[in-house]
Amino acid sequence: MARVAFDERGADHLLLMREEHGNVAPALISKGEDVGDVRLDIPYQLITILETVYSCVPKGKIAVITRRCDEKALAELTKRGYVDEERMIKIGLACSREQIAMCRCSDPVPSKVDFGEPNKPVPTDELSERLSKMSPDARLQFWVKQFRKCNKCFACTHNCPVCFCDDCVLEERTFVPEQGIPPGLSFHMIRSYHLIDKCIECGECERSCPAEIPLLTLRKMLARDMKEIHGFVPGDPKTVSPLNTTLEGEPMEEECDEC
Numbered sequence: 725m726a727r728v729a730f731d732e733r734g735a736d737h738l739l740l741m742r743e744e745h746g747n748v749a750p751a752l753i754s755k756g757e758d759v760g761d762v763r764l765d766i767p768y769q770l771i772t773i774l775e776t777v778y779s780c781v782p783k784g785k786i787a788v789i790t791r792r793c794d795e796k797a798l799a800e801l802t803k804r805g806y807v808d809e810e811r812m813i814k815i816g817l818a819c820s821r822e823q824i825a826m827c828r829c830s831d832p833v834p835s836k837v838d839f840g841e842p843n844k845p846v847p848t849d850e851l852s853e854r855l856s857k858m859s860p861d862a863r864l865q866f867w868v869k870q871f872r873k874c875n876k877c878f879a880c881t882h883n884c885p886v887c888f889c890d891d892c893v894l895e896e897r898t899f900v901p902e903q904g905i906p907p908g909l910s911f912h913m914i915r916s917y918h919l920i921d922k923c924i925e926c927g928e929c930e931r932s933c934p935a936e937i938p939l940l941t942l943r944k945m946l947a948r949d950m951k952e953i954h955g956f957v958p959g960d961p962k963t964v965s966p967l968n969t970t971l972e973g974e975p976m977e978e979e980c981d982e983c
Contacts (some may be wrong), residue, residue, distance in 0.1 A: 725762050725815070728838055729787035730755045733813045736784030739774055741766045752777055764839055767823055769928050771885035772795040778807055788815040792834045793827075796924035796959025797885040802841070803961060806888055818842045818875035827927040827940065851941045852948070867912075867942070873935035874906040880939055881915070886922045888956075893918070912942075920946050921965040922958045 729738040734840065740754045743761040750773045753759050770892050774786070795814060802809045818840030824832045828849040833842045856862050867957050881887045881894060893914060894900050923943045930940035950956050954966040 725839075726753075726759050729813065729815060733815075734785060735813045736785035737781055738787045738815075739770055739777070739790050741768060741770070748880065752781070752837045759931050764817055765820070767826075767931075769797070769883065769885045769926055770794060771801070772883060772928075773938075775801070775806065775888060785811050787815050789817050789839075790814045790834055791817050791819050791823075791926075792829075792832050793924045793926035793959075794885070795834050797926065799959050799961040800840065800922045804888070809961075815839070826931075827925065828944070829925065829927075830867070836880060849941055849944050851938055852945050855941070855945065866910070867875055869907060870937045871912050872906050873937055874911070874933060876900075876905055876911065877934060879932040880935065883928040883932040884919070885926060885928065886919065886924060889918075916942065916946060919943065920950055921956065921967050923947060924959045 725740065726738070729735040736755050738759065740747055740751060741754065741926045742751045742759065743763050748766055750764050750768070750770060751760065755809070757946070763933065770788055772774075774788055778786070788789055788794065788798070795816075798807065798812060801807045802812070809952075814834070814836070816834035816836040816838045818837045819827075819829065819832045820840070821843050824843055824846055828846060829847045830844045832845050850902070855866060858866070877895070881892060894911060900907055900914070904943065923946070925940065925947060927940045930938060933939055947958070950966070951960075956963055956966050
């Protein structure tokens with residue numbers, strides 16, 4: 725790992741997961757330091773950690789262990805100016821069959837695989853297929869029932885690698901009252917709209933949801949609509965969002981950095 729990051733790719737720092745004293749946690753290693761007991765079987769999103777430490781590492785290139793979804797998240801962060809592409813070095817990690825099955829992932833292989841063996845994608849999400857065959861009313865009732873389980877813990881937002889707004893509109897009392905569990909449908913509708921042009925289907929929202937709401941299925945269905953209607957797929961560094969306004973409702977300018 726150190727050889728690939730520092731010697732071959734010229735990184736100054738390496739962000740990874742490692743085990744120490746029986747616990748696994750993210751670690752930022754500088755060139756010349758011992759990387760320790762690296763763990764590649766932990767499905768945490770390192771991009772959320774990168775967003776936290778990036779400003780604290782003002783100089784040098786940072787290598788990051790990236791699965792395919794991490795790679796897509798980096799692309800979305802780069803397009804919006806949150807990270808400098810020139811400073812980022814991707815160390816490609818192929819997901820296991822179990823991880824691919826858990827995420828029902830249709831695009832699991834990073835552009836360059838440095839560790840792991842590429843595995844076949846899962847072509848469809850069974851729940852999405854079932855819901856698509858329902859009537860609009862029946863589908864609405866399904867999601868209303870699911871959202872009634874929500875306890876507004878914000879795990880889905882805090883663990884999302886592409887939830888990078890400085891001020892979260894879901895904490896704005898005009899749209900989401902401070903009191904009241906479960907929150908109204910506006911909570912989930914607003915979040916869905918905010919993610920529709922940048923969700924990379926990593927599954928962190930669903931894995932972290934204590935109420936076991938199938939949030940990944942919801943994201944996949946919306947992503948399918950975006951692709952069919954607009955021909956847009958998040959995670960491609962060359963694509964431009966089809967949404968023509970910022971979250972504040974102002975027209976987007978050509979060089980707008982708003983998310």
